[in-house]
Amino acid sequence: MNVFEQYESNVRSYIRSFPATFVRAKGDKMWDDQGKEYIDFFAGAGALNYGHNDDGMKKAVIEYMQGDGILHSLDMGTEAKAKFLQRFQDVILKPRKMDYKMMFPGPTGTNTVESALKLARKVTGRAKVVSFTRAFHGMTLGALAITGNAFKRKGAGVSLNETIFMPYDGYTGNGINSADLLEQMLNDDGSGMDKPAAVILEVIQGEGGINACSMEWLKRIREICTEHGIIMIVDDVQAGCGRSGTFFSFEPAGIVPDMICMSKSLGGMGLPFAMTLVKPEYDKFGPGEHNGTFRGNNLAFIAAAEAMRFWENDDLAQRVQHNAAVIKERLGRIRDRFPQFAAKVKGRGFMQGLELTVAKEKGEEICAEAFKNGLILETAGPDDEVVKLLPPLILTDESLAKGLDIMEEAFAAVAERMEKSAA
Ligand SMILES: Cc1ncc(COP(=O)(O)O)c(C=O)c1O
Missing domain, CATH: 3.90.1150.10 (Aspartate Aminotransferase, domain 1)
Structure with missing residues (x-):
């Protein structure tokens, strides 16, 4: 053994x-x-x-450590954090004309999802969240509640509440457009659907079996969320950071989500790191209302800032x-x-x-x-x-x-x- x-x-x-x-x-x-x-x-x-x-990230991280750079600092101000905030704004957000506040939750994908769910519930005062068949959003209870996989859900050991599952794009395979269905149910006082705080989705479902939604469907979901005052959250934890062929997976649709969950490759070289991008009007947590000891991992800030070099051009x-x-x-x-x-x-x-x-x-x-x-x-x-x-x-x-x-x-x-x- x-x-x-x-x-x-x-x-x-x-x-x-x-x-x-x-x-x-x-x-x-x-x-x-x-x-x-x-x-x-x-x-x-x-x-x-x-x-x-990656040689560039390795060098940056080694130099930072050799210079006794701050490794742990909760969410205090550090040079490493300042550098990442600026680089991400300059290289990713500004060229795309995207205006978001950058929130650092705990360092994993499930942490960013939890933070977005909580914030959406806070700003709308509503509890329900629409998620989709085959979705995977993480293992903590809030994220698990919006995850489809029965085996993983069973592991919770408690009831997983406040989720309305709808068919993902193409799920029914019979030409039914599930965005139309969502709209019909939201507009129908007899549908039994409580108005949700948020709709959360992956543009390409990873763990759920590599299901990619169409850009038309994505645009329709954006429109429906806007019409009904529902927060649209894109979970780009796995499909983000270039994996889909653009930095954000939803870029070809030209949509602007209200919140974007990022982790995984954001840390550049595998260092634990997560970030929730929030439209400024929804940046409503009070100081420390969503807390955590390992928010903002300085080594990851260094590697993540260096990783921005991959996005300075289209190569x-x-x-x-x-x-x-x-x-x-x-x-x-x-x-x-x-x-x-x-x-x-x-x-x-x-x-x-x-x-x-x-x-x-x-x-x-x-x-x-x-x-x-x-x-x-x-x-x-x-x-x-x-x-x-x-x-x-x-x-x-x-x-x-x-x-x-x-x-x-x-x-x-x-x-x-x-x-x-x-x-
Ligand atoms: C889309 C998506 N969201 C959230 C998560 C959870 O990330 P983590 O395992 O870092 O908690 C994953 C993990 O695979 C994921 O693919």
Whole structure:
């Protein structure tokens, strides 16, 4: 029995999908203690958009530490925080003409979601929140209440209240537009729907199975929220920071959410960090009303400020958009080569996947096979039926090609085993 099995809690999970002890990582690759190299198509579940150990961020963080820079400071003023606030304004918000207050909750994705929910409830005086089928927003009780996954919800051990689940775009698959349905229910005094404080959504659902909504649907949701005085919250924890091909996932729709939840790659190199962007008119928490010891992680401020260099021009975004097309094309070929999985190509940007609509249980086997051959690849969806690609945005052409080859070989190996066992 190894040290993990002996001492670590049963709750550990990714270590089961990727049974290795990792010792080093750089760019789009990781190495284990046996010296085996892996291409990383998982990128810390979207926390490593800029890859592992980016030289610029590493240098900035090391210099800061060597200069005895402040590491912990609650939400006091630090040079590191000032630098990040300014850089984010100058590089991200101002060029997009976006006007938001920047709130720092605790350092995780679920913390930013909790802060947005609480604030939306405070400013509207209403309790209910509309969330969507297959949504994933985090593990603390408020975020779990708006998360669809039954297994995760059961883990709460208490009732999860105040959520109205509506079908996500495309969920019903029969042409029903769930934005129209939402509007109809809001306008109907007999629908039983209490007016919600907020509508919260992911523009590309990650954990829920790589479901991307259309920009038309997103615009309709924005309009409906505006008409009814409902706060629109976009959870960009996983789809943000360039993963969709633009810095924010909703940019192609030209909408302005009332609140935006950010974490994961915001910390630049995997450092814990979260931020809630709030339209100034909703910035209504009193001082310390939403508190926390680890709000604003100074090392993450340093790395995050340095990460802004990727957004000073269009190079990275264009690279992502170009390689996203390469991925889409290849996934289409894999789908066609293996009809036994009746797979569907899903998602956009560097957040795509193949949903197995037949032999769904083979998703995990495909990822295990890929791992044996040096590719870190995960599943998503309620039945782990989506083989999902979440590579770092800085992925080289060589790693992209090699990773896709390994993925296709994994499909081939599993398909062959299925044929043999059926014969
Ligand atoms: C969209 C979304 N929101 C929130 C979270 C929760 O983030 P964290 O695990 O950092 O709490 C996740 C995590 O995967 C996520 O994908």
